[in-house]
Amino acid sequence: MKKIFKKLSIKKVLYAILTFILALCLVFGSLITVLRITFFNANFLSDTLNSSQYYKDLCVEITDNLTDLGDASGLDKSFFEGFVSEVLVREDVQTYITNFYEGKPLKINTSKFDESLQNALTKYIKTHHIKNVNEENLEYFSAKASKIYSNSIKIKYFSAIQDLIINNAGLLTVLIVILALISAAICVILIATNEWKHKALRYIYTAISSAGLFLLILPICIFASGVIEHIAILSRSLSDMYTSILSTVLSDMIVISIVLIVVAVAIWVIHIRVRKKSAV
Amino acid sequence: MKKSKPNTRAQKRRKKFLKGLRRFLLMPVLTCLLLFVVVFGITTPFLSDFFSIGSMFLQDNESSYSRTYENIFSPSDNSGDTVDAEDVDYPSIDKQFGTLEIKNRGVDAKLFFGDGYVPLRNGVGVYAGSFIPGYGKTILVSGHNNTYFNGLKNVKTGDIVKIRTSYGNYEYQINKTRIADANDKSTYDLGANEENLVMYTCYPFDELGLTEQRFFVYADKISGPEIVGIYE
Numbered sequence: 001m002k003k004i005f006k007k008l009s010i011k012k013v014l015y016a017i018l019t020f021i022l023a024l025c026l027v028f029g030s031l032i033t034v035l036r037i038t039f040f041n042a043n044f045l046s047d048t049l050n051s052s053q054y055y056k057d058l059c060v061e062i063t064d065n066l067t068d069l070g071d072a073s074g075l076d077k078s079f080f081e082g083f084v085s086e087v088l089v090r091e092d093v094q095t096y097i098t099n100f101y102e103g104k105p106l107k108i109n110t111s112k113f114d115e116s117l118q119n120a121l122t123k124y125i126k127t128h129h130i131k132n133v134n135e136e137n138l139e140y141f142s143a144k145a146s147k148i149y150s151n152s153i154k155i156k157y158f159s160a161i162q163d164l165i166i167n168n169a170g171l172l173t174v175l176i177v178i179l180a181l182i183s184a185a186i187c188v189i190l191i192a193t194n195e196w197k198h199k200a201l202r203y204i205y206t207a208i209s210s211a212g213l214f215l216l217i218l219p220i221c222i223f224a225s226g227v228i229e230h231i232a233i234l235s236r237s238l239s240d241m242y243t244s245i246l247s248t249v250l251s252d253m254i255v256i257s258i259v260l261i262v263v264a265v266a267i268w269v270i271h272i273r274v275r276k277k278s279a280v
Numbered sequence: 281m282k283k284s285k286p287n288t289r290a291q292k293r294r295k296k297f298l299k300g301l302r303r304f305l306l307m308p309v310l311t312c313l314l315l316f317v318v319v320f321g322i323t324t325p326f327l328s329d330f331f332s333i334g335s336m337f338l339q340d341n342e343s344s345y346s347r348t349y350e351n352i353f354s355p356s357d358n359s360g361d362t363v364d365a366e367d368v369d370y371p372s373i374d375k376q377f378g379t380l381e382i383k384n385r386g387v388d389a390k391l392f393f394g395d396g397y398v399p400l401r402n403g404v405g406v407y408a409g410s411f412i413p414g415y416g417k418t419i420l421v422s423g424h425n426n427t428y429f430n431g432l433k434n435v436k437t438g439d440i441v442k443i444r445t446s447y448g449n450y451e452y453q454i455n456k457t458r459i460a461d462a463n464d465k466s467t468y469d470l471g472a473n474e475e476n477l478v479m480y481t482c483y484p485f486d487e488l489g490l491t492e493q494r495f496f497v498y499a500d501k502i503s504g505p506e507i508v509g510i511y512e
Contacts, residue, residue: 019311020311023311024319027315028319068397071400073488074425074487130488137487137492140490141489214312217312232337232339
């Protein structure tokens with residue numbers, strides 16, 4: 001024990017602390033970067049929805065809900081078959097996402113949907129020779145159908161975090177820059193103050209590789225725990241969306257971890273060469 | 281015992297290799313473990329609320345989006361006076377647990393527990409806040425007027441409603457019908473101490489659009505086993 005303490009000089013302890021702070025900065029910097037390029041990025045959400053089954057499932061769900069409403073309103077089950085246009089759904093969801101990230105009110109414009117519903121109803125009344133139509137009941141039905149559509153377009157639970165995302169996107173960028181500057185400063189201090197440069201490189205290697213391991217182990221544990229598959233969301237489209245988002249976030253963490261580990265190994269190789277040179 | 285110094289070349293090489301391995305693997309792993317401790321220590325106070333809310337969104341099984349429903353109904357020949365509560369498989373929401381029929385009036389539907397989308401897509405449903413047959417209380421059943429309860433427009437006082445469940449067969453006699461506002465709470469009494477069946481659907485029948493009136497059919501129990509031993 002005494003021998004260990006004898007070996008530990010103040011300088012070594014300081015270097016160990018700096019190494020750990022560097023690792024912490026890299027971990028938090030990477031986590032914040034993942035958040036910045038995913039949740040806080042409008043393109044990320046659009047791309048995730050485009051690459052998942054979201055729009056297809058959403059159209060099926062809207063059709064099912066409208067068919068249930070149709071059942072309660074005297075309409076044939078076939079009335080809503082093929083009625084919900086995926087193109088219109090995509091367009092409206094995209095507008096919702098744009099408004100969401102621009103901090104605009106999250107109101108859905110259902111005018112196109114309302115118009116096509118009115119046209120379909122007029123055609124239905126004509127082809128089924130329905131004579132006694134109560135306009136009030138029909139308006140009530142149309143309003144309910146419109147509400148089902150607009151509620152489906154809204155991405156559930158997202159409206160609750162709109163302010164958080166709008167107000168903190170800039171702050172995250174500043175944090176990333178600050179953490180990057182601190183990391184760079186620590187690296188400079190380690191290299192500049194160390195008599196043996198290969199030792200400085202070893203400290204940097206330890207910090208980068210441990211941060212890489214952290215960012216690799218965390219998502220692997222989450223994937224392995226099966227938490228993502230057990231998210232209890234009754235809507236298939238929403239479940240698809242949240243599963244895709246979480247999987248992408250975790251995959252991004254793994255990618256960053258691999259980059260860090262590769263950089264760390266490169267630094268280790270340089271460290272060995274520098275050590276050999278200094279030994280000569 | 282004093283540890284001997286490495287004297288052979290092989291021993292020196294081995295010691296050097298172990299030292300290198302320790303620096304290459306052990307230090308990053310130990311630092312990583314320390315990172316887990318520190319990162320979770322720092323973030324737990326902020327994330328504990330998030331985790332407790334998040335845990336509410338988790339379930340034991342993977343989500344199933346199948347559109348099929350569970351059917352626990354198998355015909356029974358029990359038309360006796362009683363059935364033990366232990367023998368009654370109490371249905372959960374959206375499960376089919378029986379059938380409802382009014383002969384010659386065009387009503388013959390699967391009977392579900394709950395009156396959400398699944399029951400009304402596939403039959404008629406008992407409101408979950410009311411009771412199932414045999415409890416000696418009010419059974420409130422709803423269905424769509426253009427599908428399974430369209431035949432209610434044909435019913436007459438004195439008609440017999442047959443409900444079949446896995447634990448017994450029941451008969452109710454229609455004693456009156458009534459048209460009322462959808463929000464009229466006087467149309468049924470869920471606290472009644474006599475078993476009675478209330479069936480309702482939207483009114484007018486075959487009307488296009490959502491209506492604000494309801495057509496109620498009231499029936500009294502005339503036969504079927506009473507569930508005993510409920511509170512034991």
